Amino acid sequence: MSKDLTHSSVERQNILNNRFALEAIAKSLDVEGMLFEGEYRFTKQMVADFYDVDVSTIDRYLSIYAEELKYNGYILSKGKQLKEFKLQFAHLINEASKTTQIGLFNFRAFLNIGMLLTNSEKAKQVRSLMLDIVISCINDKVGGGTKYINRRDVNYLPAAITEENYRKVFTSAISMCVGGHPNYKYSQITDLIYKAIFRENAKEYREILKLNLKDNVRHTLYAEVLLVISSFENGVGTQIKCVYRKRGNKQLSIDEVGKIVDQLANAPSQQPYLNDARKKMASRDLGFRDVYHGNIAEYLQAISPEEFERFIGSESIDFDKILEDNKDVLKRLKQAEDE
Structure with missing residues (x-):
């Protein structure tokens, strides 16, 4: 059946809950994040650049889909955590030294917002890639068809x-x-x-x-x-x-x-x-x-x-x-x- 990830929260979550598919998607996309606290992180600017949209667009989707994106790993880094993050990656991020919080995506949240962006050609391509990989991943795991x-x-x-x-x-x-x-x-x-x-x-x-x-x-x-x-x-x-x-x-x-x-x-x-x-x-x-x-x-x-x-x-x-x-x-x- 034809799937539209921008409309179905269930189908988005089915991909994000499938660690086998996520591993295969990560290899195919080959995106570079910042390894922090055990997982790769991406700033809003990095996400906007990848999907070729404005940061204001990312902010708008963060507002509309706040609960879903937070569930899948988006965080507002502040306090001691932010201090540690800046110590490691200040040279890679364009943030003022007095910034008190920074929005960070993990890989799940990075894919999640790509499933939502309707006006990004890059996001559309990523969604197509994801769906192909998910089908292939499940079939590979079960050795062919999924009937049984x-x-x-x-x-x-x-x-x-x-x-x-x-x-x-x-x-x-x-x-x-x-x-x-x-x-x-x-x-x-x-x-x-x-x-x-x-x-x-x-x-x-x-x-x-x-x-x-x-x-x-x-x-x-x-x-x-x-x-x-x-x-x-x-x-x-x-x-x-x-x-x-x-x-x-x-x-x-x-x-x-x-x-x-x-x-x-x-x-x-x-x-x-x-x-x-x-x-x-x-x-x-x-x-x-x-x-x-x-x-x-x-x-x-x-x-x-x-x-x-x-x-x-x-x-x-x-x-x-x-x-x-x-x-x-x-x-x-x-x-x-x-x-």
């Missing part, structure tokens, strides 16, 4: 196993207690649940993620989302059985199951879990897969630095390698289950 980036989370496999176990209980309830086509009724009810949780049915989800018919939708879902589905399906399955028994083992229709799904989706006890699942899916799919879920767009938020570590950093795992290393064990478990 969810499986790099160490929590994915336990969640997938849990979901599979609850899924069997759920499908058993449908088999025994729900009327309809013996094959289609499972997908019909699954769609009702997907619609309740994500406001998308399986077909819509497939189209958004560009999945083919052989791809299992659940294999692309994040661990927390799988657990919410497990909880939801368990609740629906339990209620289906309850209604089935109360009316003398008479099967429910698909419409009746739909009412059960709607009741559970609107239950106050479910709202924190559904909201969290929507946030995870909307935000991570945009940040990692460049996929936009319009129906849950209001749940979008920036991916945290910790999440980048979890999915593409030091905490991520090579799921396919784990499966390969343990294929004999998994094969024996499958044989035991079938016996």
Whole structure:
């Protein structure tokens, strides 16, 4: 999808929270700052010169986007800190000796303001470079496409196993207690649940993620989302059985199951879990897969630095390698289950 960093604070923060992308951007830009207190700093004049704008323009953006730029590392240096800074870099900065405070950008804030400047051709070029590097960086980290980036989370496999176990209980309830086509009724009810949780049915989800018919939708879902589905399906399955028994083992229709799904989706006890699942899916799919879920767009938020570590950093795992290393064990478990 086409991205405009000048309009989206979430997409700006997704880049600034991704240390792997920042390292690659720093190498590509090769800008020279002043190493102070462990990070490179830039004065307003240096930033203005780089982006070919007036210092007054930088001041205007600092006023409009003060909170965001401060969050990403812009500081007003004063007191003892300013004294130390002047001792080291007085020869590089054009400031009066009696100046009591100096605005300083770190590299994150330096990029941040470049994402905001709309009338700078240089800033526009930097934004384009950033977007290219971010896509390349994530793909390099996961070894290609991001379809299964969810499986790099160490929590994915336990969640997938849990979901599979609850899924069997759920499908058993449908088999025994729900009327309809013996094959289609499972997908019909699954769609009702997907619609309740994500406001998308399986077909819509497939189209958004560009999945083919052989791809299992659940294999692309994040661990927390799988657990919410497990909880939801368990609740629906339990209620289906309850209604089935109360009316003398008479099967429910698909419409009746739909009412059960709607009741559970609107239950106050479910709202924190559904909201969290929507946030995870909307935000991570945009940040990692460049996929936009319009129906849950209001749940979008920036991916945290910790999440980048979890999915593409030091905490991520090579799921396919784990499966390969343990294929004999998994094969024996499958044989035991079938016996």
